Amino acid sequence: MRPSGDGHLLRAFELDGPLETERLILRPFTEGDFDFLFSIRSRPDVARYLLWGPQTEAQVREILDQKIASRAIREQDDVLALAGVPKGTNEVIGDFILRLVSKEHQQGEIGFIIHPDHHGRGYATEAGRELLRIAFEDVELHRVVGILEARNGPSARVLEKLGMRREAHLVENEFVKNEWQSELVYAMLDREWRRLTSEAQPLPPAPRSRRPGTSP
Numbered sequence: 471m472r473p474s475g476d477g478h479l480l481r482a483f484e485l486d487g488p489l490e491t492e493r494l495i496l497r498p499f500t501e502g503d504f505d506f507l508f509s510i511r512s513r514p515d516v517a518r519y520l521l522w523g524p525q526t527e528a529q530v531r532e533i534l535d536q537k538i539a540s541r542a543i544r545e546q547d548d549v550l551a552l553a554g555v556p557k558g559t560n561e562v563i564g565d566f567i568l569r570l571v572s573k574e575h576q577q578g579e580i581g582f583i584i585h586p587d588h589h590g591r592g593y594a595t596e597a598g599r600e601l602l603r604i605a606f607e608d609v610e611l612h613r614v615v616g617i618l619e620a621r622n623g624p625s626a627r628v629l630e631k632l633g634m635r636r637e638a639h640l641v642e643n644e645f646v647k648n649e650w651q652s653e654l655v656y657a658m659l660d661r662e663w664r665r666l667t668s669e670a671q672p673l674p675p676a677p678r679s680r681r682p683g684t685s686p
C-alpha cells in the first residue's frame with residue numbers, strides 16, 4: 471500500500487444561491503421537485519444504463535430528501551446536487567451531481583440525467599461544464615471522472631464534448647440487471663481544465679485597422 475498524501479486542503483463549497491449558465495439556472499433541490507424527479511427516475515428508458523432500475527414513489531422521496539440536503543462539499547462522499555431549469559421557465563429538466571470521491575486524493579465525479587423530452591439540446595454538456603468549473607475552480611480538485619455503462623453513447627458523447635479523456639474500458643466488471651456490464655471511465659485533470667478554459671478565452675482585441683474610413 472502506498473503511504474497517504476500530504477492532505478492538500480480542499481476549499482469547502484456551499485451553494486448559497488442559484489448558479490447560472492448560458493441557458494440554465496442550476497439550483498438546489500426543493501420539496502416541490504418530487505414530480506420532476508419521479509418523472510425521470512420511474513422511467514425504464516432513463517434507467518437503462520444506470521445502476522438502479524425504475525424507482526418507486528417511496529424510493530424517489532428518499533432520494534429527493536438526500537438531494538435537498540446535498541448542497542455543500544466538505545467531506546468525503548459529500549454531494550452537490552443541482553436541479554436545472556431553463557431560463558424563463560419554471561420547468562426542471564435536469565438532475566446534476568458533483569461528488570467528492572476522495573478528499574485525500576482530491577478526486578471528484580460528475581453525473582447527469584436530463585428528462586427525455588429535452589435530450590439532444592446540449593443541456594447536459596452545458597451543466598456538466600459548470601460542474602467541472604465548480605470542481606476545479608471552487609473546490610480545487612485535482613481530477614474529476616465520469617463513469618458510465620459502455621453502451622451509453624449519449625453519456626460518452628457528453629463527456630467527450632466536455633473535453634474529458636477516455637481513460638479506461640473495464641470489460642464486464644459488474645453484474646447489473648441480470649447481465650455482465652462494462653464501464654467506461656472518462657477523466658479530466660485540473661491542469662487540463664486550466665488549459666481548456668484559457669484556450670477558450672476571447673482573443674485580445676485586434677489592432678485598430680488603418681484602412682480609411684474605419685479609423686476614428
Ligand SMILES: CC(C)(COP(=O)(O)OP(=O)(O)OC[C@H]1O[C@@H](n2cnc3c(N)ncnc32)[C@H](O)[C@@H]1OP(=O)(O)O)[C@@H](O)C(=O)NCCC(=O)NCCS
Pocket residue numbers: 515516517519520581582583584585588589590591592593594595596617618619622623624625627628
Ligand atoms: C446522457 C444524457 C444526460 C445526455 O443529455 P443531453 O442533454 O441529451 O446531452 P447533450 O445534448 O449535451 O449531448 C448529447 C450528445 O449525444 C449524442 N447522442 C445521442 N444519441 C446517441 C447515441 N445513441 N450514441 C452516441 N451519441 C449519441 C447527441 O447527438 C449529442 O452529441 P452532439 O452534440 O455531438 O450531437 C441523457 O441522454 C440522459 O439523461 N440519459 C439517461 C440517464 C443517463 O444515462 N445519464 C448518464 C449517466 S452516466
